[in-house]
Amino acid sequence: xxxxxxxxxxxxxxxxxxxxxxxxxxxxxxxxxxxxxxxxxxxxxxxxxxxxxxxxxxxxxxxxxxxxxxxxxxxxxxxxxxxxxxxxxxxxxxxxxxxxxxxxxxxxxxxxxxxxxxxxxxxxxxxxxxxxxxxxxxxxxxxxxxxxxxxxxxxxxxxxxxxxxxxxxxxxxxxxxxxxxxxxxxxxxxxxxxxxxxxxxxxxxxxxxxxxxxxxxxxxxxxxxxxxxxxxxxxxxxxxxxxxxxxxxxxxxxxxxxxxxxxxxxxxxxxxxxxxxxxxxxxxxxxxxxxxxxxxxxxxxxxxxxxxxxxxxxxxxxxxxxxxxxxxxxxxxxxxxxxxxxxxxxxxxxxxxxxxxxxxxxxxxxxxxxxxxxxxxxxxxxxxxxxxxxxxxxxxxxxxxxxxxxxxxxxxxxxxxxxxxxxxxxxxxxxxxxxxxxxxxxxxx
Numbered sequence: 001x002x003x004x005x006x007x008x009x010x011x012x013x014x015x016x017x018x019x020x021x022x023x024x025x026x027x028x029x030x031x032x033x034x035x036x037x038x039x040x041x042x043x044x045x046x047x048x049x050x051x052x053x054x055x056x057x058x059x060x061x062x063x064x065x066x067x068x069x070x071x072x073x074x075x076x077x078x079x080x081x082x083x084x085x086x087x088x089x090x091x092x093x094x095x096x097x098x099x100x101x102x103x104x105x106x107x108x109x110x111x112x113x114x115x116x117x118x119x120x121x122x123x124x125x126x127x128x129x130x131x132x133x134x135x136x137x138x139x140x141x142x143x144x145x146x147x148x149x150x151x152x153x154x155x156x157x158x159x160x161x162x163x164x165x166x167x168x169x170x171x172x173x174x175x176x177x178x179x180x181x182x183x184x185x186x187x188x189x190x191x192x193x194x195x196x197x198x199x200x201x202x203x204x205x206x207x208x209x210x211x212x213x214x215x216x217x218x219x220x221x222x223x224x225x226x227x228x229x230x231x232x233x234x235x236x237x238x239x240x241x242x243x244x245x246x247x248x249x250x251x252x253x254x255x256x257x258x259x260x261x262x263x264x265x266x267x268x269x270x271x272x273x274x275x276x277x278x279x280x281x282x283x284x285x286x287x288x289x290x291x292x293x294x295x296x297x298x299x300x301x302x303x304x305x306x307x308x309x310x311x312x313x314x315x316x317x318x319x320x321x322x323x324x325x326x327x328x329x330x331x332x333x334x335x336x337x338x339x340x341x342x343x344x345x346x347x348x349x350x351x352x353x354x355x356x357x358x359x360x361x362x363x364x365x366x367x368x369x370x371x372x373x374x375x376x377x378x379x380x381x382x383x384x385x386x387x388x389x390x391x392x393x394x395x396x397x398x399x400x401x402x403x404x405x406x407x408x409x410x411x412x413x414x415x416x417x418x419x420x421x422x423x424x425x426x427x428x429x430x431x432x433x434x435x436x437x438x439x440x441x442x443x444x445x
Contacts, residue, residue: 035360043350063117063251066103074170077217084215104246114223127272144189176222250361282336392437
């Protein structure tokens with residue numbers, strides 16, 4: 001084996017432009033206090049939709065994106081009896097995972113624009129499926145029994161009680177802190193029922209025999225401020241696994257639009273038609289699998305990156321414990337919106353980038369390491385470069401640090417590091433030829 005090309009080739013040192021978040025002539029952007037997602041997350045139909053709508057709203061593009069993915073996943077569930085098996089799902093081991101994405105958008109009360117992100121996504125979902133957004137979108141989570149009631153089966157002991165035939169629900173909680181407080185009440189079944197709902201399991205409670213729901217399909221979007229989230233989190237809830245069912249996403253006002261009139265109705269109609277066609281095609285997809293190139297990428301690079309550092313603990317680790325299944329769920333929704341029944345490499349890379357952003361979001365909100373990127377391997381490389389100091393980190397050292405990873409994965413990490421402000425590379429004299437080292441210089445503000 002040989003050391004990576006870092007020893008002989010100069011990696012790129014310029015940071016790629018991010019049109020969603022970098023300064024653009026004619027647009028006024030406020031200062032962003034938290035992490036920025038990789039452009040890879042804006043993939044396919046979902047990314048195109050965010051791109052088209054971005055100039056019309058002050059909402060964070062990644063917030064709009066997560067709302068769209070969550071709403072789309074909610075739509076792709078059983079709308080009638082006996083449809084659960086034909087609905088999109090994927091297999092992870094012996095577990096069946098539905099296309100359910102639970103997003104927790106975290107932003108300051110005044111500057112987060114969390115509601116604007118949901119409303120922007122709702123425009124498109126309403127154009128694509130007006131009946132769904134009218135009848136299947138709910139709010140007001142208060143108890144486990146109440147959630148089951150919203151999707152309950154009929155009562156066989158009563159005549160003319162069919163229950164709810166359509167098991168799809170998209171729940172938007174604009175004050176998720178209240179939901180957290182309700183789940184903490186003594187005797188509350190809400191936390192346990194939520195965990196079952198994320199798994200797509202049948203729901204029921206022991207104290208009411210007739211109250212049950214088979215094949216529920218419930219997606220959730222929660223809005224909360226960083227301060228409220230930190231104040232209401234408790235160790236017992238972290239250990240119980242309720243929070244790691246959510247994809248934490250930091251959001252912040254992204255544009256200053258004093259006189260915006262919103263999206264043009266013709267644009268909304270056009271995007272809605274594209275979504276309607278994609279959702280109709282995806283509704284009967286059944287089991288979604290990985291195409292062979294995506295399977296290799298998952299097996300050799302992404303899965304080891306997600307699971308390679310499982311010795312971590314604390315709130316951040318608990319919050320992001322389901323990174324691997326979430327990556328596949330997200331990749332499935334990306335693929336379905338692109339009218340594909342197999343997950344391709346682009347879908348998997350987009351999902352991985354979004355999961356990495358969610359980890360960076362959690363680290364930022366929880367006040368963890370200021371250098372955290374959300375990618376554990378990238379954090380490990382960055383820490384090694386900082387520790388190397390003025391001498392820099394050599395290619396041989398990068399190889400030894402990640403000798404169990406593939407060369408492509410090591411090259412990806414180096415390229416990703418050089419996109420981060422403060423990190424760069426330089427050539428230094430070597431035995432017979434110059435070598436390239438990675439360096440860190442703290443940004444000066």
